[in-house]
Amino acid sequence: xxxxxxxxxxxxxxxxxxxxxxxxxxxxxxxxxxxxxxxxxxxxxxxxxxxxxxxxxxxxxxxxxxxxxxxxxxxxxxxxxxxxxxxxxxxxxxxxxxxxxxxxxxxxxxxxxxxxxxxxxxxxxxxxxxxxxxxxxxxxxxxxxxxxxxxxxxxxxxxxxxxxxxxxxxxxxxxxxxxxxxxxxxxxxxxxxxxxxxxxxxxxxxxxxxxxxxxxxxxxxxxxxxxxxxxxxxxxxxxxxxxxxxxxxxxxxxxxxxxxxxxxxxxxxxxxxxxxxxxxxxxxxxxxxxxxxxxxxxxxxxxxxxxxxxxxxxxxxxxxxxxxxxxxxxxxxxxxxxxxxxxxxxxxxxxxxxxxxxxxxxxxxxxxxx
Amino acid sequence: xxxxxxxxxxxxxxxxxxxxxxxxxxxxxxxxxxxxxxxxxxxxxxxxxxxxxxxxxxxxxxxxxxxxxxxxxxxxxxxxxxxxxxxxxxxxxxxxxxxxxxxxxxxxxxxxxxxxxxxxxxxxxxxxxxxxxxxxxxxxxxxxxxxxxxxxxxxxxxxxxxxxxxxxxxxxxxxxxxxxxxxxxxxxxxxxxxxxxxxxxxxxxxxxxxxxxxxxxxxxxxxxxxxxxxxxxxxxxxxxxxxxxxxxxxxxxxxxxxxxxxxxxxxxxxxxxxxxxxxxxxxxxxxxxxxxxxxxxxxxxxxxxxxxxxxxxxxxxxxxxxxxxxxxxxxxxxxxxxxxxxxxxxxxxxxxxxxxxxxxxxxxxxxxxx
Numbered sequence: 001x002x003x004x005x006x007x008x009x010x011x012x013x014x015x016x017x018x019x020x021x022x023x024x025x026x027x028x029x030x031x032x033x034x035x036x037x038x039x040x041x042x043x044x045x046x047x048x049x050x051x052x053x054x055x056x057x058x059x060x061x062x063x064x065x066x067x068x069x070x071x072x073x074x075x076x077x078x079x080x081x082x083x084x085x086x087x088x089x090x091x092x093x094x095x096x097x098x099x100x101x102x103x104x105x106x107x108x109x110x111x112x113x114x115x116x117x118x119x120x121x122x123x124x125x126x127x128x129x130x131x132x133x134x135x136x137x138x139x140x141x142x143x144x145x146x147x148x149x150x151x152x153x154x155x156x157x158x159x160x161x162x163x164x165x166x167x168x169x170x171x172x173x174x175x176x177x178x179x180x181x182x183x184x185x186x187x188x189x190x191x192x193x194x195x196x197x198x199x200x201x202x203x204x205x206x207x208x209x210x211x212x213x214x215x216x217x218x219x220x221x222x223x224x225x226x227x228x229x230x231x232x233x234x235x236x237x238x239x240x241x242x243x244x245x246x247x248x249x250x251x252x253x254x255x256x257x258x259x260x261x262x263x264x265x266x267x268x269x270x271x272x273x274x275x276x277x278x279x280x281x282x283x284x285x286x287x288x289x290x291x292x293x294x295x296x297x298x299x300x301x302x303x304x305x306x307x308x309x310x311x312x313x314x315x316x317x318x319x320x321x322x323x324x325x326x327x328x329x330x331x332x333x334x335x336x337x338x339x340x341x342x343x344x345x346x347x348x349x350x351x352x353x354x355x356x357x358x359x360x361x362x363x364x365x366x367x368x369x370x
Numbered sequence: 371x372x373x374x375x376x377x378x379x380x381x382x383x384x385x386x387x388x389x390x391x392x393x394x395x396x397x398x399x400x401x402x403x404x405x406x407x408x409x410x411x412x413x414x415x416x417x418x419x420x421x422x423x424x425x426x427x428x429x430x431x432x433x434x435x436x437x438x439x440x441x442x443x444x445x446x447x448x449x450x451x452x453x454x455x456x457x458x459x460x461x462x463x464x465x466x467x468x469x470x471x472x473x474x475x476x477x478x479x480x481x482x483x484x485x486x487x488x489x490x491x492x493x494x495x496x497x498x499x500x501x502x503x504x505x506x507x508x509x510x511x512x513x514x515x516x517x518x519x520x521x522x523x524x525x526x527x528x529x530x531x532x533x534x535x536x537x538x539x540x541x542x543x544x545x546x547x548x549x550x551x552x553x554x555x556x557x558x559x560x561x562x563x564x565x566x567x568x569x570x571x572x573x574x575x576x577x578x579x580x581x582x583x584x585x586x587x588x589x590x591x592x593x594x595x596x597x598x599x600x601x602x603x604x605x606x607x608x609x610x611x612x613x614x615x616x617x618x619x620x621x622x623x624x625x626x627x628x629x630x631x632x633x634x635x636x637x638x639x640x641x642x643x644x645x646x647x648x649x650x651x652x653x654x655x656x657x658x659x660x661x662x663x664x665x666x667x668x669x670x671x672x673x674x675x676x677x678x679x680x681x682x683x684x685x686x687x688x689x690x691x692x693x694x695x696x697x698x699x700x701x702x703x704x705x706x707x708x709x710x711x712x713x714x715x716x717x718x719x720x721x722x723x724x725x726x727x728x729x730x731x732x733x734x735x736x737x738x739x740x
Binding site: 042043176207209210211212213215218219222223226227232233234235236237238239240241242243245268269270271272273276277279280311314315317318320321322323324326327328329330331332335336 | 412413546577579580581582583585588589592593596597602603604605606607608609610611612613615638639640641642643646647649650681684685687690691692693694696697698699700702705706
């Protein structure tokens with residue numbers, strides 16, 4: 001019989017698997033940001049360790065770590081690494097350096113607002129503690145990044161609790177891209193709601209759109225649901241409307257990268273088409289996102305910057321050329337779904353319904369620091 | 371200076387390139403059906419030769435030759451090969467064998483009606499000449515298959531002529547799958563209209579949806595337009611609605627695999643979602659198809675059989691897995707677009723407008739044999 005302490009550790013680890021079995025990203029030991037390389041899934045589970053801000057920026061740009069909440073946390077951790085590297089011994093040069101590094105991290109991906117949101121939060125922590133020695137500020141920044149990670153888990157679980165009642169027993173939930181454990185600290189926004197409903201024994205089944213060009217649905221959503229035993233069936237991005245017409249879909253549930261004050265939602269390219277198909281078939285279209293995804297500075301979705309990525313991600317599939325050489329491609333990575341097509345927005349503070357200008361403001365006003 | 375006869379040949383070949391540069395399929399010499407293997411494009415131009423009906427059936431099943439009109443012609447040629455192989459020396463056993471082979475060819479792909487249409491046409495030729503020696507009937511069948519090929523070229527060019535006026539100068543035409551030279555004897559239905567407009571100097575630009583899982587758009591439409599210098603830009607299947615919202619699309623133009631009497635259109639999976647997006651943005655949604663794609667036996671699209679293909683075509687690409695092992699996938703290969711979403715149907719006899727029950731019947735009544 002093994003020593004009792006070993007058993008306890010084992011049980012503790014098992015007890016935590018619901019949220020921690022997928023280690024999307026974490027701050028491990030001294031000055032190391034460790035994350036699961038999402039470009040290698042599902043073939044390989046490879047972990048990457050970053051020791052400086054530039055490496056984190058490159059990982060975000062290459063989508064080794066992706067998903068709006070996750071890149072917010074990665075950005076904060078990257079900025080904490082940047083702070084550690086600083087040789088400044090007074091606040092002003094230290095803060096100037098911090099702002100420069102934050103700018104570099106923010107420039108990696110323009111659409112998800114969680115990234116600048118997290119970086120601003122880090123900068124405010126530095127400003128708040130400007131009278132402490134630089135070494136102490138660095139420690140605060142490291143702690144803030146860790147806190148962001150822990151809070152994201154809590155936020156996601158709260159989103160799950162609020163969203164779960166919206167999923168009827170046996171619901172066939174169509175989702176797009178990956179708004180799961182892999183897009184967050186470890187539980188998921190849209191897939192957090194699915195997890196909560198699954199845990200509640202509701203017999204949920206997920207239809208995962210493969211989400212070309214990057215295949216987040218086929219590679220990531222399918223991977224994380226399948227390994228937890230949540231029924232998932234893969235479809236291509238052209239199939240949803242036909243499945244709706246045949247009565248094979250009950251609702252659509254997606255994440256978000258930025259939500260304007262009026263409820264317009266930027267999310268992975270293809271989302272808007274799903275919302276149009278939902279309207280045509282009278283199906284609910286739900287968005288699940290933390291309030292950090294809300295950008296109250298934007299009146300509407302028209303002002304959301306849409307990332308244009310390399311056309312090569314379209315002309316190749318899983319690293320292999322699929323189009324003739326010389327053929328150009330478009331790659332707008334996100335689209336905007338007008339608020340009028342959104343049935344509800346599920347946040348950690350509750351479910352917002354139209355009109356969103358009021359409902360989102362009310363949730364935001366409920367105590368969230370910004 | 372080369373002999374004049376050589377120059378003439380050269381000019382003749384050049385003059386024919388508009389329709390013959392892509393040799394989708396043909397009857398060459400004695401008892402050989404030769405076609406461009408579309409599963410190898412765009413990487414390689416490989417031609418396959420079939421000497422018996424079973425080989426043609428397998429090629430259709432594997433989509434080495436595909437596209438509703440092309441598989442109709444391939445089926446007819448396959449049946450001519452089957453007839454050649456027959457050792458029957460009287461009409462009844464010969465015809466029974468012909469019917470058996472036609473049944474095997476028809477079973478390869480259930481949705482496109484052009485295949486059973488062409489096979490029925492072949493069987494009628496045999497019946498019409500039942501009093502001739504079997505050898506002579508075989509010759510008639512071979513000729514009928516060749517005629518079908520030649521007629522398809524003419525039909526496509528007529529579709530191009532009728533459809534061309536619908537495309538305004540500078541139109542940005544979004545298409546899906548491949549309804550081009552590669553889907554027909556060599557000019558195309560939807561892409562035939564594009565070719566006609568391009569030849570008329572209208573400055574047409576094509577947005578080609580990649581069309582997962584088989585990637586007909588990325589591999590075939592991009593290939594055939596690019597090599598003819600018709601501007602083509604590749605997009606993924608999730609992008610059309612967003613491009614429409616940004617005003618980057620003027621109209622959608624697709625082919626069809628089967629059209630019911632009421633104008634409901636079965637076409638490649640993803641078409642229906644495009645039609646919904648067109649309606650939401652007030653854009654025309656055009657279908658280009660020969661009248662052989664019309665199935666007057668079906669009242670509506672609900673009765674159109676939808677082919678279900680292997681889920682492996684969704685979970686893999688060129689033998690490489692893109693989804694985790696064990697994850698199931700759906701693969702309905704076609705969808706049905708209700709007539710109410712179809713702005714017009716372009717045929718070789720003219721453009722049908724709603725109500726289609728009347729307009730299509732009028733075109734059909736205009737002399738087409740069936």
